[in-house]
Amino acid sequence: GDSVTQMEGPVTLSEEAFLTINCTYTATGYPSLFWYVQYPGEGLQLLLKATKADDKGSNKGFEATYRKETTSFHLEKGSVQVSDSAVYFCALSLLPSGSARQLTFGSGTQLTVLP
Amino acid sequence: DTGVSQDPRHKITKRGQNVTFRCDPISEHNRLYWYRQTLGQGPEFLTYFQNEAQLEKSRLLSDRFSAERPKGSFSTLEIQRTEQGDSAMYLCASSSSEGGGNTIYFGEGSWLTVV
Numbered sequence: 001g002d003s004v005t006q007m008e009g010p011v012t013l014s015e016e017a018f019l020t021i022n023c024t025y026t027a028t029g030y031p032s033l034f035w036y037v038q039y040p041g042e043g044l045q046l047l048l049k050a051t052k053a054d055d056k057g058s059n060k061g062f063e064a065t066y067r068k069e070t071t072s073f074h075l076e077k078g079s080v081q082v083s084d085s086a087v088y089f090c091a092l093s094l095l096p097s098g099s100a101r102q103l104t105f106g107s108g109t110q111l112t113v114l115p
Numbered sequence: 116d117t118g119v120s121q122d123p124r125h126k127i128t129k130r131g132q133n134v135t136f137r138c139d140p141i142s143e144h145n146r147l148y149w150y151r152q153t154l155g156q157g158p159e160f161l162t163y164f165q166n167e168a169q170l171e172k173s174r175l176l177s178d179r180f181s182a183e184r185p186k187g188s189f190s191t192l193e194i195q196r197t198e199q200g201d202s203a204m205y206l207c208a209s210s211s212s213e214g215g216g217n218t219i220y221f222g223e224g225s226w227l228t229v230v
Binding site: 004036041042043044046049089091102103104105106107108 | 158218
């Protein structure tokens with residue numbers, strides 16, 4: 001079946017360090033790909049998305065590129081801040097645009113940024 | 116606040132009791148989703164509604180789980196005869212079928228502890 005595999009955490013970085021969180025997927029079709037972030041005590045928030053191969057999603061300094069050849073959607077940020085400490089979820093949806101999205105999530109990666 | 120609202124935020128119940136969670140979606144959203152998230156895992160899709168119609172319910176975990184959206188606005192998720200394994204966070208989300216964007220917005224979740 002369809003699945004998402006994320007880099008296991010927790011990840012601990014110093015402020016201003018470079019961040020990469022790996023995400024790979026298995027899907028029978030051409031999924032849309034998402035990164036969601038969950039801050040402590042809060043619900044999931046959409047961070048960025050990409051709907052087709054070679055698309056780059058970006059938001060708040062985070063970026064991820066949809067790589068069909070490697071079935072990957074790695075999350076990167078050039079300089080992390082303490083406020084980026086959260087759990088990050090990679091997700092996919094196989095339903096075409098215009099239909100309801102039933103997301104399949106990875107297990108999440110806990111990021112802690114130290115001052 | 117016009118986000119997705121869930122109530123209660125926390126519920127502790129004894130094994131065997133019934134519990135009900137309520138979700139109020141973003142007002143203009145016609146699609147509503149329920150997910151379950153256990154500790155250390157990503158959210159797992161349970162069911163979804165378009166307006167008042169429940170279009171997907173095969174992923175509900177057992178016949179003890181049921182969901183309704185009687186007027187196409189708020190929704191309830193009921194768990195009957197709770198078991199300790201039901202302890203988890205239950206997330207509600209909503210989206211609109213208009214515009215093609217289909218971004219899913221999540222609530223802050225309802226934590227269930229079965230003792």
